[in-house]
Amino acid sequence: MRARVWLVLVLATCPAQAYSRPRFQIGPNVKQSRWPTTVATLVTVNVEPPNSIVPGSQPLAAVRNAFEMRAAYSAIKFNFQPAIFENVAHDGTSLVTFRDTLENRSAASGFGAATFFWFTISGGEPVVTESDVVFNPALPHTTTGAGGFDIENLAGHEVTHFLSLEHSAVIGSTGFPNFDAADLSRRSLELDDLAGTEFLYPFVDTAVRTGRMSGTLLKGGTAAVFGGHVVALRASDGVAVSDVSVTGGQWRIDALPPGTYTVYAEPFDGPCYPFMVDDGIYGSTAFDTSFLTQFAGGNDTPTVYAVSAGAETAGVAITPPSGSSGLNPTSLGLSADGTTPAFAPAQVGVTQGTSAFLVVSGSGIAAVPNNGIAISGPGVAVSATGIARGVNGGTPYMIVPVTVDANAPPGLRSVFADDGPNLGVVSGGFEVRRAAPLPGLLRNDAVFQLAPTTPALSTIFPLRPVGADGVPGIGEGIRRADDGTSDDDDFYVPEIPSGYIDADVGVAADVTRPLVFYMLSDSALTIRIEKTVSGRIQITY
Amino acid sequence: MHRSRRIIVAIAFAITASSVVASTLLPLKLDDLATRAESIVVATVADVTPRFNDAHTLIVSDVSLAVDETVAGASVSYLTVSEYGGRVGDVELVVPGLPRFELGERVVLFVCRDALGLARTCGASQGRLRVVEDAGGALRAVGMTGDGPVDEPLVSLKARVRSLRAGAGR
Numbered sequence: 001m002r003a004r005v006w007l008v009l010v011l012a013t014c015p016a017q018a019y020s021r022p023r024f025q026i027g028p029n030v031k032q033s034r035w036p037t038t039v040a041t042l043v044t045v046n047v048e049p050p051n052s053i054v055p056g057s058q059p060l061a062a063v064r065n066a067f068e069m070r071a072a073y074s075a076i077k078f079n080f081q082p083a084i085f086e087n088v089a090h091d092g093t094s095l096v097t098f099r100d101t102l103e104n105r106s107a108a109s110g111f112g113a114a115t116f117f118w119f120t121i122s123g124g125e126p127v128v129t130e131s132d133v134v135f136n137p138a139l140p141h142t143t144t145g146a147g148g149f150d151i152e153n154l155a156g157h158e159v160t161h162f163l164s165l166e167h168s169a170v171i172g173s174t175g176f177p178n179f180d181a182a183d184l185s186r187r188s189l190e191l192d193d194l195a196g197t198e199f200l201y202p203f204v205d206t207a208v209r210t211g212r213m214s215g216t217l218l219k220g221g222t223a224a225v226f227g228g229h230v231v232a233l234r235a236s237d238g239v240a241v242s243d244v245s246v247t248g249g250q251w252r253i254d255a256l257p258p259g260t261y262t263v264y265a266e267p268f269d270g271p272c273y274p275f276m277v278d279d280g281i282y283g284s285t286a287f288d289t290s291f292l293t294q295f296a297g298g299n300d301t302p303t304v305y306a307v308s309a310g311a312e313t314a315g316v317a318i319t320p321p322s323g324s325s326g327l328n329p330t331s332l333g334l335s336a337d338g339t340t341p342a343f344a345p346a347q348v349g350v351t352q353g354t355s356a357f358l359v360v361s362g363s364g365i366a367a368v369p370n371n372g373i374a375i376s377g378p379g380v381a382v383s384a385t386g387i388a389r390g391v392n393g394g395t396p397y398m399i400v401p402v403t404v405d406a407n408a409p410p411g412l413r414s415v416f417a418d419d420g421p422n423l424g425v426v427s428g429g430f431e432v433r434r435a436a437p438l439p440g441l442l443r444n445d446a447v448f449q450l451a452p453t454t455p456a457l458s459t460i461f462p463l464r465p466v467g468a469d470g471v472p473g474i475g476e477g478i479r480r481a482d483d484g485t486s487d488d489d490d491f492y493v494p495e496i497p498s499g500y501i502d503a504d505v506g507v508a509a510d511v512t513r514p515l516v517f518y519m520l521s522d523s524a525l526t527i528r529i530e531k532t533v534s535g536r537i538q539i540t541y
Numbered sequence: 542m543h544r545s546r547r548i549i550v551a552i553a554f555a556i557t558a559s560s561v562v563a564s565t566l567l568p569l570k571l572d573d574l575a576t577r578a579e580s581i582v583v584a585t586v587a588d589v590t591p592r593f594n595d596a597h598t599l600i601v602s603d604v605s606l607a608v609d610e611t612v613a614g615a616s617v618s619y620l621t622v623s624e625y626g627g628r629v630g631d632v633e634l635v636v637p638g639l640p641r642f643e644l645g646e647r648v649v650l651f652v653c654r655d656a657l658g659l660a661r662t663c664g665a666s667q668g669r670l671r672v673v674e675d676a677g678g679a680l681r682a683v684g685m686t687g688d689g690p691v692d693e694p695l696v697s698l699k700a701r702v703r704s705l706r707a708g709a710g711r
Contacts, residue, residue: 106656109665117636177565
């Protein structure tokens, strides 16, 4: 493996996600639209017939899960009520509707589900006033796993828009516009989805608990790039968050967990294209795709930047050369036999402790040497032998054996192709999947939010301040000690400052988040939460 | 990653053979678009007028197009499609995934009727391909359908569309 690819492998660990901040030109200023958070947002849900819900489904629970997931990680909160309206309309009430009417069929035409969000200008800020989600009544929707589109999966994506976030630019995030209907990963959120949500709806301590990076994207060091995809990659665990450069080539990534990062920029030339993330929110200025993929500091020696809690790491300059290299990986897939190519609509997933044949396709791939493919992050080995090559529909591809360690951190990784002078990347296209699903309490169909009816854990458990950097956040805290059993899950939380357990990832979260657990949607079940003398929180159901 | 129009065209065809693209946007492949469309035109956006619909429930933007060429369907000089979204006064409606048109923009447009009888872009943004000039001055159609990215000579695209439509007996 050549030095550059190796460096990328070490530094650019990137189960990448991206979120697109909604921006609107308000006079001379560009502003982000968002919901007010002084009161909980009322969501009404209409599941009354006629509709196309598969019998036996639990649409209310599925919809609520998708919303509660966002509420768990941001300051926005929701109240749910049965709907009095049936159609998507500007009526002052946010609605999720399955109702089969001509109006809804018109509104959802072309979509599995669609979101209509309204905003107005208040105090110089674009404020969301209403958001309606319509599930296409011409299509079957289900929570039973068969016979239709999975409601929670679709809702997970649509809530992205409900919040006024735009499509994400990196494959694999919940906000990315394309995905395989059989891939239910949009039921859960990736870190970038979380960061985007928290950016728009910050906790009271977000500004002091997270950091920010900002800088410029300038071709040749002078020409501002409008519409470049800028990705920050956390070195420690490969988590990535991204932004789109705007006027002056300026970019800024908020709500970053403290840590060290590398940053690269890539043009929107596939697999994500400008029209996939820009529904007019960037105005009429065309995205500039005439620059090469490049890390800040250069591809041979990417600069590592420290991001501290409550601080901004500013002045990060990305200065790629102008032009096009001709190296452009745009599609990934998994080959069943190592010789026959296959292509996925979004990310590919390989389970911990297994091997697979990764297909990398796109222009210039034929010139990439056998050791020129790398997958970011620890625990994934890419073989330089046993490579198969070919051309499909005029596009070259190579098939490379990959092995995922049993302990490889799960998440979305980026796939890099290096032909020597140039680098190409498919951001977030390779997902390391857990060998064993999280225990049932953490991975069932329904999310049940105990807060706010349940008191904050801090009022139940006198938990001690965290050590280390003192700022538990996404991905930080004390990891779950073991996977528990089928009937209980244990969390060691001896050093949470106060508050909550992030049951989704099994780590300590921050004080302001509600407690969210995945649990069976059987109302006969009860949950008991107890603190043991050792400081362990025992959850039994 | 770097754009190569020639190769992207090839990718579009490659994906056609193998993809199972799905999303909240229901994938419509080019043959679906070609056969479902009421009309298919090459046109230039002459006007975009947002307004509340007759029921005053949603904002729609009426997009008037000067038709340069009718690829399929009844031959017309002007055409209007309506898409949800737009700004009226201080109120704006955004619908991610629906096409938004710019004045002067030249497009290949696949027009369908929705449940209310509105003339819409088929398959949301999939039915709008932008027409751009390449470095040599040749016109290309660029966009994304259920097949994947499209970036091919306009002449070639029109021929394919006509062929697909003829093959379907339309």
